[in-house]
Amino acid sequence: MRIALHNVVKRFKGFTALKGINLEIKDGELFTLLGPSGCGKTTTLRLIAGFYQTDGGDILFDDKIINHLPTAQRNIGIVFQNYALWPHMTVYENIAYGLKLKKMPGTEIKRKVDTSLDKVGLSGLQHRYPGQLSGGQQQRVALARALVLNPDVLLLDEPLSNLDAKVRMKVRAEIRQLQQELKITTVYVTHDQEEALTLSDRIAVMREGRIIQLGDPKSLYERPNNTFTANFIGTNNLLEAHVLKGNGDGKYTVQTAIGSFMGIANQPLSPGQKCTIAVRPENVQINSERQEANSFTGKIHFASYLGNILRYDIMTSAGILFKADIKYPWGCEVMAVGTEVKISFAEFVCLLINDRCTEEHNLTAVGGES
Amino acid sequence: MGYKWSWNVIVRSFPLLLAGAGLTIRLTCIAVGMGILIGTFVGIGRVSKNKFIFTLSSIYVNFIRGTPLLVQLYLFYFGLPALLGFPIPPFPAAILSMSINSGAYVAEIVRAGIQSIDQGQMEAARSLGMTYHQAMKYVIIPQTFKRIIPPLGNEFIAMLKDSSIVSVIALEELVRKGYLVMGRTFRSFEVWTAVAFLFLFMTFPIAQLVNFAERRLKQND
Ligand SMILES: Nc1ncnc2c1ncn2[C@@H]1O[C@H](COP(=O)(O)OP(=O)(O)O)[C@@H](O)[C@H]1O
Numbered sequence A: 001m002r003i004a005l006h007n008v009v010k011r012f013k014g015f016t017a018l019k020g021i022n023l024e025i026k027d028g029e030l031f032t033l034l035g036p037s038g039c040g041k042t043t044t045l046r047l048i049a050g051f052y053q054t055d056g057g058d059i060l061f062d063d064k065i066i067n068h069l070p071t072a073q074r075n076i077g078i079v080f081q082n083y084a085l086w087p088h089m090t091v092y093e094n095i096a097y098g099l100k101l102k103k104m105p106g107t108e109i110k111r112k113v114d115t116s117l118d119k120v121g122l123s124g125l126q127h128r129y130p131g132q133l134s135g136g137q138q139q140r141v142a143l144a145r146a147l148v149l150n151p152d153v154l155l156l157d158e159p160l161s162n163l164d165a166k167v168r169m170k171v172r173a174e175i176r177q178l179q180q181e182l183k184i185t186t187v188y189v190t191h192d193q194e195e196a197l198t199l200s201d202r203i204a205v206m207r208e209g210r211i212i213q214l215g216d217p218k219s220l221y222e223r224p225n226n227t228f229t230a231n232f233i234g235t236n237n238l239l240e241a242h243v244l245k246g247n248g249d250g251k252y253t254v255q256t257a258i259g260s261f262m263g264i265a266n267q268p269l270s271p272g273q274k275c276t277i278a279v280r281p282e283n284v285q286i287n288s289e290r291q292e293a294n295s296f297t298g299k300i301h302f303a304s305y306l307g308n309i310l311r312y313d314i315m316t317s318a319g320i321l322f323k324a325d326i327k328y329p330w331g332c333e334v335m336a337v338g339t340e341v342k343i344s345f346a347e348f349v350c351l352l353i354n355d356r357c358t359e360e361h362n363l364t365a366v367g368g369e370s
Numbered sequence B: 001m002g003y004k005w006s007w008n009v010i011v012r013s014f015p016l017l018l019a020g021a022g023l024t025i026r027l028t029c030i031a032v033g034m035g036i037l038i039g040t041f042v043g044i045g046r047v048s049k050n051k052f053i054f055t056l057s058s059i060y061v062n063f064i065r066g067t068p069l070l071v072q073l074y075l076f077y078f079g080l081p082a083l084l085g086f087p088i089p090p091f092p093a094a095i096l097s098m099s100i101n102s103g104a105y106v107a108e109i110v111r112a113g114i115q116s117i118d119q120g121q122m123e124a125a126r127s128l129g130m131t132y133h134q135a136m137k138y139v140i141i142p143q144t145f146k147r148i149i150p151p152l153g154n155e156f157i158a159m160l161k162d163s164s165i166v167s168v169i170a171l172e173e174l175v176r177k178g179y180l181v182m183g184r185t186f187r188s189f190e191v192w193t194a195v196a197f198l199f200l201f202m203t204f205p206i207a208q209l210v211n212f213a214e215r216r217l218k219q220n221d
């Protein structure tokens, strides 16, 4: 099942929660809506589920407009953050209920419930009540319940947020595995960028009721086209800059408070134009012998040892902090605060972002896939 | 103080007072029973998306809760017969007004109970193909039952005490019996102390049950 949203608008008492959402979700894809709390992820999901009606635009399943189709007829499965299992029914009854409504014979219901419990690794817990299960188990039951009717679309709203870190990782992997096995079109809502990166085929980054960038995890991480995405996904050093000159091939030289740098841009820039440079800490070398396009000096301000990386906050001459990571800190000595260091990074990891250009681009390219 | 407390008065009038308490309990049980029946439907009506049903049930609830039970009783005992042209005996009039009164309060209890159920419960049901009515019947209402037991207990206690109002139409429940005994013995202090304690004997166990139910519910959540 393909899902499309065309210019979808949703208002709540004068407040516009969605300001024109355009999406094309492919058949069998795990598509994630990612963004901070309040940006409209849940609202979008609830529109797809049919719990809300649109105030503008269309929602399509395959090529059929379903704006007014009742939830019960959309053939969807939903998993909520708080599980929403029915507490007065056993695990078995929770999962079997949808099948009973379909007037399926008892033996077949039993077979299907057993299979689906087996799939989520909960065989033997049929007769427990939800209150007697751990969070992770409850969410697996919710998943089994959502999938037992073979829905065309699976919708998940922050399904892992109530679980603790270890269980979250585990259930996350299970969801992805199950989704790929069933090849079911899935819309996944989360505010956790790491979760989005690991799970998704594609991600839409949302902000204040709009989609501001859409792409696969790798392209969002490596080529954010706006400072919000650059900041929200992973860590970035962001510096104000203005363009000095173009070097062809989308490459430019820019001036910042800590020196001039060479970098690459997604959109054409012109000399004098303002932009932001984004450099990820892991793409920066400290005291490297190698000759890189960009370099400057600074002093170690703070060191945090995280085991797999060693992160330095480096104070630059202009009083701006710059983050740099040592990727294999095993056996490496931590430098003392105040040590002078040379920072360098390549041209192709130095992204030049112009938010104004991106906004205009987004507005003109309606339906815009990246 | 030279007052001499007389146990004798209490002992002799006790059978009479007990009979009054019996009627008090009977009236309350019937009224709250009917109230639960009315209140369940009206409470569901109060969360209905159907404008007509919602408005109708809201008018009922607001009218009853906004006027005194005494006035409602007079409406049924004096007002309605004037309209119909034949008298309504005290007992049916009392039952009618108390039931309709209780129905409004129970409706609000039911409404609050339904609205306390997480929205996801209904939505999960809808997404699995249940209609609104099926979801109400099989998912929402069964969960509501447990939650409304404590407030229903409180409603029973309130109605038990308020039932004393029907003494004004000469129904011989506990308070009316108290008047009668007082008139006969002129021992008002003993009589009303005894009446008060009889009320307390009826309400206290129910209050304890309500407390117990509330604690159990907290544990289960
Ligand atoms: N039922 C509602 N009534 C009024 N405002 C709402 C309602 N649902 C959501 N909103 C508002 O719409 C915005 C987006 O909400 P939501 O989609 O829940 O955000 P997210 O899931 O991304 O955190 C928020 O500002 C929220 O307050």
Ligand SMILES: [Mg+2]
Binding pocket: A041, A042, A043
């Ligand atoms: Mg949300």
